[in-house]
Amino acid sequence: MFIVDSHCHLDALDYENLHRDVEDVVEKARLRGVKHLLAVGVTLNRYIQMYETLKHFNEISLSCGVHPLDLDEEPFDYARLLKLARDKKVVAIGECGLDYYYSAENKSLQQSVFAQQIDIAKQLSKPIIVHTRAAREDTIALLRAHSAEKCGGVLHCFTENEEMAKQALDLGFYISVSGIITFKNAEELREVIRLVPLDRLLIETDSPYLAPIPYRGKQNQPAYVREVCDYTATLKGVSPEEFARITTQNFERLFKINVQ
Numbered sequence: 001m002f003i004v005d006s007h008c009h010l011d012a013l014d015y016e017n018l019h020r021d022v023e024d025v026v027e028k029a030r031l032r033g034v035k036h037l038l039a040v041g042v043t044l045n046r047y048i049q050m051y052e053t054l055k056h057f058n059e060i061s062l063s064c065g066v067h068p069l070d071l072d073e074e075p076f077d078y079a080r081l082l083k084l085a086r087d088k089k090v091v092a093i094g095e096c097g098l099d100y101y102y103s104a105e106n107k108s109l110q111q112s113v114f115a116q117q118i119d120i121a122k123q124l125s126k127p128i129i130v131h132t133r134a135a136r137e138d139t140i141a142l143l144r145a146h147s148a149e150k151c152g153g154v155l156h157c158f159t160e161n162e163e164m165a166k167q168a169l170d171l172g173f174y175i176s177v178s179g180i181i182t183f184k185n186a187e188e189l190r191e192v193i194r195l196v197p198l199d200r201l202l203i204e205t206d207s208p209y210l211a212p213i214p215y216r217g218k219q220n221q222p223a224y225v226r227e228v229c230d231y232t233a234t235l236k237g238v239s240p241e242e243f244a245r246i247t248t249q250n251f252e253r254l255f256k257i258n259v260q
Contacts, residue, residue: 001033003244004251005222007204010039011050029222036259042067063092068099068110076113091255093121094129101134121151128153140167157206176202179212203228
């Protein structure tokens with residue numbers, strides 16, 4: 001089995017108590033069939049630190065971008081992001097987007113930075129990894145207004161409704177499923193994911209956050225995407241092996257990379 005964790009924050013894992021180092025994380029994942037990871041950036045300074053740690057791992061791809069909840073950490077630098085994202089190790093722009101749930105007072109700044117990252121993604125012909133929370137209408141509106149279908153992308157850790165899923169799919173975007181799909185109170189999400197075509201789904205951990213059942217309450221890690229794979233496969237009526245194969249192909253198609 002070959003599973004891809006399409007979204008994890010390897011620089012945020014616990015390397016004091018849970019893992020010896022990144023190699024330990026990769027090996028734990030590999031033992032469960034998880035053989036490629038996409039490590040996602042949230043600020044440019046943190047990305048640079050992450051890059052130095054991860055650049056030699058063939059099993060790890062990178063994304064470079066600025067998260068809407070981290071805009072106060074450093075001034076957004078368009079030219080710097082454009083330069084960093086040209087690196088061949090970088091397969092996507094992001095994590096970027098809008099979050100009005102935790103930060104509603106700087107909507108205009110979030111929208112401006114999101115739009116600029118869409119523009120960079122189009123310039124580099126790399127997809128965007130979209131974070132959206134409590135901002136359904138504005139997220140879709142910005143994707144449309146800035147022709148994001150030209151670069152494509154994924155709505156990661158999807159928790160939105162059927163209408164937003166349809167709008168994203170109409171733009172050619174993918175939908176990524178996290179450990180939330182296993183939670184008891186996620187039936188509405190399960191109903192949405194049942195409707196998403198198999199060839200437009202990805203799976204992820206978003207580790208160190210959102211560990212799936214039976215690990216809920218513990219720190220998440222890439223190895224646990226196996227639970228997301230197995231659970232969502234059952235939801236979609238296919239075997240875990242087939243679902244792993246399909247979602248890996250989807251990952252390769254979206255991010256223009258061969259990982260197997």
